[in-house]
Amino acid sequence: MPWHMGAGRGCSGHSTNLLNGVRDKFIFDAELPIHKPLNVTSIFGETWMLRAISVFGLLITAAGLLVNPAYAETPVEVLAVLKTEASATPGFQGFSAARGESFFKTKHSHDLSCSSCHTDNPAAQGKHAETDKLIKPLAPAANSERFTDMKKVAKWFKRNCNDVLDRECTPQEKGDVLAYLLTVPKN
Amino acid sequence: MALDFTNFVRVFAVAMLLMAAAMSVAYADDDDDDYKFNVNNATWKSECGACHVAYPPGLLPAESWRAIMSGLARHFGSDASLDAASADEITAFLEKNADTGKHELSDKPLLRITETRRFKSEHSEVAARHWKNPGVKSRANCGACHTTADSGDFSEDNVKIPR
Incomplete structure (x- = not known):
């Protein structure tokens, strides 16, 4: 199942009706043949997004440590x-x-x-x-x-x-x- | 043309030999190796170097360092007391890299580097007015003239006496 079709359910934890409306509009546009979105899951596998998120998180943490040396106390x-x-x-x-x-x-x-x-x-x-x-x-x-x-x-x-x-x-x-x-x- | 080239090679070879000879003379004359202390220990550097230049271990014999390290609570008039773990680590480092040469025979170990025979003979040519210079202030203030004392380099090339 392409990711965009499940958007209304899979990612709706924090969404409002207004946001859903926007997303529906987006899905509608995306369904047009010329704007067919890339199916990331089928290319990189199911864990791609998870890996990307954890790598991103690690990078942010490392950057934070570099910018602000971790002192024991304030x-x-x-x-x-x-x-x-x-x-x-x-x-x-x-x-x-x-x-x-x-x-x-x-x-x-x-x-x-x-x-x-x-x-x-x-x-x-x-x-x-x-x-x-x-x-x-x-x-x-x-x-x-x-x-x-x-x-x-x-x-x-x-x-x-x-x-x-x-x-x-x-x-x-x-x-x-x-x-x-x-x-x-x-x- | 061919002759010129051979000449050039000869001149070049002679020049190289002369240079090498000059350099070895220069090195033979240069005993600066004695004045570079390359040993390092992070705790020694940060603790001893907090108030004064971290004096290289090679400037005093082990018994002097032991005496100094056991009296840190009254260290030349200041409280320089340390936690036991840091003190032990620094003492071991100082002992391991201490001066092992012949030193003065005396009942008590010397505590001041400036009182060692070595210090006195090395500084015998320094005029009294330099020691009185406010920019020098004290004989213990190595960095006043030895611009690279912080990195353990006391070679004469890097001495700059403040005027």
């Missing part, structure tokens, strides 16, 4: 994890971007602040205070790689807080800083 998810940790502290009332900004720019121990290396503009490139090695922007708006890997976030908070404050930061402090960084626009 910065908002990281913030949610920090919030869960912070909630364990009695009196927790949420994160504050303003408090985070002040914490980020205030000098703590050793005359160091977060901005000593990351600069006062976290959307800009920073420089390691000791080695001069360039540091990519910290604000997620300016660098999509930031705060997308919980393990990495934990590693750097631990190291940098120890260097700048001589202690680890509290979940409240980390969350405030991330809340601030999420408000920093791309340069």
Whole structure:
């Protein structure tokens, strides 16, 4: 049976009466000898359409992965994890971007602040205070790689807080800083 | 005509021989092979290279690397602590490719590449003013002059001292 004759039944799952009307018109035109449509099934076999769909789907998925590298987490998810940790502290009332900004720019121990290396503009490139090695922007708006890997976030908070404050930061402090960084626009 | 061609072949052959001789002299004089470190490990590169140039393992003996890797929480004044799996992988890589030459006899392993005899002798001709240049900042800042330090190439040809 040519595919177009079954169109009214086989593909009608999502169709409306209006669409059926259009299709009927199309079928009518197609029945004219000069417009006889190609019978795909008879040429490529029954599974042709299925194969085409799966190949197409794979291509779309591959393209999607190439364009948008699959990060383990998003910065908002990281913030949610920090919030869960912070909630364990009695009196927790949420994160504050303003408090985070002040914490980020205030000098703590050793005359160091977060901005000593990351600069006062976290959307800009920073420089390691000791080695001069360039540091990519910290604000997620300016660098999509930031705060997308919980393990990495934990590693750097631990190291940098120890260097700048001589202690680890509290979940409240980390969350405030991330809340601030999420408000920093791309340069 | 035939004679001219034979002459040309002779001249060409002599030129080739001279060139080969000149090249082998140049190679004999060029010990830059010692200054190219081609070993690589992704974890070493990304972790050690996060804050400074990933110093090639061949610049320190294995005992120095072991001492450095066991004290990462206080790494030259910074917390550079790592998860155990990464630290183990990097330590193994450093040990495997460490400097095996003769080194200084001392009770404690040297932790700074800049204090090795090799570093000092290689840099003996570098004037003091270069070290004080803000663009150099520190003797540990290889990349300030060794433009290809990031790829492990410390050959003299690629040295450019900032003015």
